[in-house]
Amino acid sequence: KQEVTQIPAALSVPEGENLVLNCSFTDSAIYNLQWFRQDPGKGLTSLLLIQSSQREQTSGRLNASLDKSSGRSTLYIAASQPGDSATYLCAVSIPGNTGKLIFGQGTTLQVKP
Amino acid sequence: ETGVTQSPTHLIKTRGQQVTLRCSSQSGHNTVSWYQQALGQGPQFIFQYYREEENGRGNFPPRFSGLQFPNYSSELNVNALELDDSALYLCASSFQTDTQYFGPGTRLTVL
Numbered sequence: 001k002q003e004v005t006q007i008p009a010a011l012s013v014p015e016g017e018n019l020v021l022n023c024s025f026t027d028s029a030i031y032n033l034q035w036f037r038q039d040p041g042k043g044l045t046s047l048l049l050i051q052s053s054q055r056e057q058t059s060g061r062l063n064a065s066l067d068k069s070s071g072r073s074t075l076y077i078a079a080s081q082p083g084d085s086a087t088y089l090c091a092v093s094i095p096g097n098t099g100k101l102i103f104g105q106g107t108t109l110q111v112k113p
Numbered sequence: 114e115t116g117v118t119q120s121p122t123h124l125i126k127t128r129g130q131q132v133t134l135r136c137s138s139q140s141g142h143n144t145v146s147w148y149q150q151a152l153g154q155g156p157q158f159i160f161q162y163y164r165e166e167e168n169g170r171g172n173f174p175p176r177f178s179g180l181q182f183p184n185y186s187s188e189l190n191v192n193a194l195e196l197d198d199s200a201l202y203l204c205a206s207s208f209q210t211d212t213q214y215f216g217p218g219t220r221l222t223v224l
Contacts, residue, residue: 004155034212043117043203044156044215089155099146099169099210103155 002027002094006104013080014112021075021107023090028068031093034101035064035075038087047088048075080111116140117206117216125222126194134189134219138206144168145187146213147179150201162187163209191221199223 003026013019023033032051036044048057048064050073056065063076073090087108091101116139126132138145144163148156158171162181176192185206191198199222205213 036215041201041218041220043217044205046212046214049212091155093210097169099144099161099163099207099213100158100171101146101148101156101205101213102158105153105155 002030002092002102004090004092004102004104006088006090006107008107009105010108010110012110012112015080015082017080017111018076018078019080019109021077021088021090021109023073023075023104025071025073025092025102027094028071029095030068031095033064033066033073033090033092035062035073036089036091038089038106040087044089077109080109082111082113085109085111117204117214119202119204119216119219121219122217123220123222125224127224128194128196130194130223131190131192132194132221134191134202134204134221136187136189136204136206136216138185138187138204139214142206142208142214143185144207144209145181145185146205146207147187147189148203148205149173149198150203150218151197152200156203159189194223196223 035047050066061078087106089106091103146161147159150156160170207213
């Protein structure tokens with residue numbers, strides 16, 4: 001059974017700091033991995049999607065990496081800003097049931113001015 | 114904005130009642146997935162509809178049911194509401210197995 005874990009559950013950093021969020025999954029047989037952002041009480045915004053054949057994806061100040069063999073992904077945020085404060089969720093989809101996303105519990109990030 | 118809309122935004126019900134939540138998918142999308150997100154948790158997959166047929170289901174009891182209409186909009190119905198059904202309900206639309214785009218959610222409170 002695929003399980004997704006995110007550590008830490010919460011993180012507080014000063015503005016301008018570079019930071020890394022971690023995501024681990026128990027079964028390396030994934031179809032893809034996706035990082036989402038969620039503002040309080042709101043829906044999910046897709047940030048980056050990494051196909052199983054890829055190692056990383058970049059969008060602006062965000063970079064996500066994927067290491068299937070170790071069951072890990074990281075989301076790197078460069079030069080953090082107060083507007084980056086939100087909950088970040090990672091999710092995997094699995095072959096044969098690619099419509100079902102399996103989510104971690106999320107990391108709540110606070111960037112202090 | 115993803116183009117996926119959900120209604121209502123908030124809803125308060127009492128135990129034992131029934132509720133219907135609605136989702137309009139993004140233009141060009143033929144697949145809708147529903148998720149339940151309890152406070153402080155990640156979303157949990159309820160089920161998915163593809164071309165009006167259920168196409169996968171998570172670990173939810175039969176009192177959670179759904180529909181997809183010819184225009185690909187969808188409903189989630191929950192019967193015999195329980196306190197633990199209080200959550201944010203999210204729908205996501207996609208074209209088949211492509212990237213899922215999430216709506217803003219419906220906050221359901223069961224008293």
